Each structure stands twice: as structure tokens, then as C-alpha cells.
Amino acid sequence: MCLRDYRGKWVILYFYPRDDTPGCTLEALSFNNALEEFAGMGAQVLGVSADTPESHQRFADRHNLSILLLSDTEHRVLEAYHSWKPKKIFGKEVLGTQRDTFLIDPKGVVVEVWRRVSPRSHVNEVRAAVSARVSSA
Secondary structure (H helix, E strand, C coil): CCHHHHCCCEEEEEECCCCCCHHHHHHHHHHHHCHHHHHHCCEEEEEEECCCHHHHHHHHHHHCCCCEEEECCCCHHHHHCCCEEEEEECCEEEEEECCEEEEECCCCCEEEEECCCCCCCHHHHHHHHHHHHHHHC
């Protein structure tokens, strides 16, 4: 799967730290609940984490998710988007996924970036941005 496969569509590419954690589940459910609305605006939602495809499948099955979840176990995409960052966990620095979202236009150009997002209200920000850009196109 390549982003070029989605040329002609808006793409919401969101990076999240880990399957089945509270914040990541909330974010995935929020995007999942808005899938039809995004599709109606010509937008595809793609979630990416460093988890395995098997982990993604369990996560999707457990929460009845229809979002396309992509696995980046080697962190190539995460690093390309500067979303693989040092984090402090229990006082120890480790590398991990930063919760970021990118809006990519139908030509394949990143037109909006949200860094270190809050999973609670983020889908509303993305919905408003996509709606504004689609209506002005």
C-alpha cells in the first residue's frame, strides 16, 4: 500500500502510539465513527502505529473498527513524518510514536499538520479542516 494509491482523494494519515491503550482506542473510535462523513467528503482515514498487523487485527476486531490500520514495525514511515520521537516513560527516555495527524490533498501534498494531538477532540479539528478545504476546492 502506497499513498500514491490514494491520489485523487484526501487522506487523513494519523499516527498513534499503541493498539488498545485508552487514548489510542478513543482516537480510533472517534475516527471510525466519522468514517462515513469523511468518505462523503472524498477523504480516506489511515491509522499507523509500530504495532504488528496481528495486533491491529485484534484491536480492530475488539472495537469493531473499519479504519484501515497500517503497521510500521520498522518505523520507516514514522521517521519520514518525524513522528518517531524520544519520550519519557517512568523517567526513562525511549523512542516511541508521537500522536500526530497529517492531511494530504488529492495531489499528494501535505496541507495540514497536527502535532501531539489530544485524542478527545482531535477528530473535530480534522473534520473542520477537511470540510473547509473540500468546500473551497
